Amino acid sequence: MTLTMNFKGGSKNSWQPVMGADTTTTSYWLNWRVLLCCVWILTAMGVASYLITKYERPFNGKSRNRSDYDDDDDDDDDDDDEDEYDDGDVLYDDEVWKPCLKGIHPAWLMTYRIFAFVVLLILITLNAVVDGGSIFYYYTQWTFTLITIYFGIGSLLSIYGCCQNHNKVGGDRSEEQDEEQQAAGAEITNLPNAAKYVGPIDRTRPRQVAGFWGYVFQIMFQMQAGAVVLTDLVFWFIIVPFLAIKDYNMNFFIINMHSINAVFLLGDTALNSLRFPWFRIAYFVLWTCVFVVFQWVVHACIALWWPYPFLDLASSFSPLWYLAVALLHVPCYGIFVLVIKLKHFLLLKWFPDSTRYVL
Secondary structure, eight states: OOOOOOSSSOOTTSOOOOOOSOTTSHHHHSSHHHHHHHHHHHHHHHHHHHHHHHHOOOOOOOEEOHHHHHHHHHOTTOHHHHHHTOGGGOOBGGGGTSBSBTTSOHHHHHHHHHHHHHHHHHHHHHHHHHHOGGGGGSHHHHHHHHHHHHHHHHHHHHHHHHHHHHHOTTHHHHHHHHHHHHHHOOEEEEOGGGOEEEEOOOSSSOEEBOOHHHHHHHHHHHHHHHHHHHHHHHIIIIIHHHHHHHTOOOOHHHHHHTTHHHHHHHHHHHHBOOOOOGGGHHHHHHHHHHHHHHHHHHHHHSOOOOSSGGGOTTSTTHHHHHHHHHHHHHHHHHHHHHHHHHHHHHHHHHOTTTBOEEO
16 A cells, blocks of 8 residues: 555655644544544453453463363353363464475475565665665555565474474374374364364374464464555555556566565465464454554654645544445455365365365
């Protein structure tokens, strides 16, 4: 959504932010519009915090095997312990670096993530060098930086996983055993929160629950999924038609910042085994709320142009704009949920004997 960038200098037909009312005065902030927008922001942050508190799990990193779940299921007197071992929201260590199909070696996912990280890092660095640090006033660059960090962490986790996979004693034999069990009969287990496993369930082999960085990686995946959809949809379906009407120019950076991020994210989504529990829309909402609060703090201290006109609180329609953008988070996140469901539907249909997980 950044419209001020040019690969070489400025352009007469490039859109420039317009300086509005002085944002450092008390009258700008002490009015009903700001109060109502504060209500929207605080409500969104409150609901998001509640979802995280209720559903997010501690990063304990313990090893667990399937017999643990059987013991919990047999214990009807301790529902809390049974919930603790609910597989629906638990992320396992190997899920952050193993591809979704057994026939794909983890090195391919590692290579993809390293390539994506290098390309994204080069682009955001060039963007900052050419247009200066002011680009980070924009939500687009926040999201682009987030996805760059995501692929950086993903590269490290994939390298770690590949080393583990290579050094594992009897690793090849374990894979062969899995395939034999799969051929004997795939078991689909219904789990809470619509989470399912496809393939054999080994009730003796322990699985390591993901640690802190594994969960951070998972959270970043879901947070940026909604943010990328929001950024690119608003740009291509709202701002680009406006630019076409006004005969403004788009350049290399503008196009790439609103396309390559989605391309790389969809590629990683197609390959990875990451889960997509619904409640982590809360992190996506918090991400946008932090951006808005950051803009408010900056503008309260410095008389500055707004990166997006709908953020300007001087407009009598600003509460409606803020509410509309807040509600837009739901369909944007929902679009990616549908992408995940479509992925696993196609994997089950085309590769039923090789699919690792279905969520």
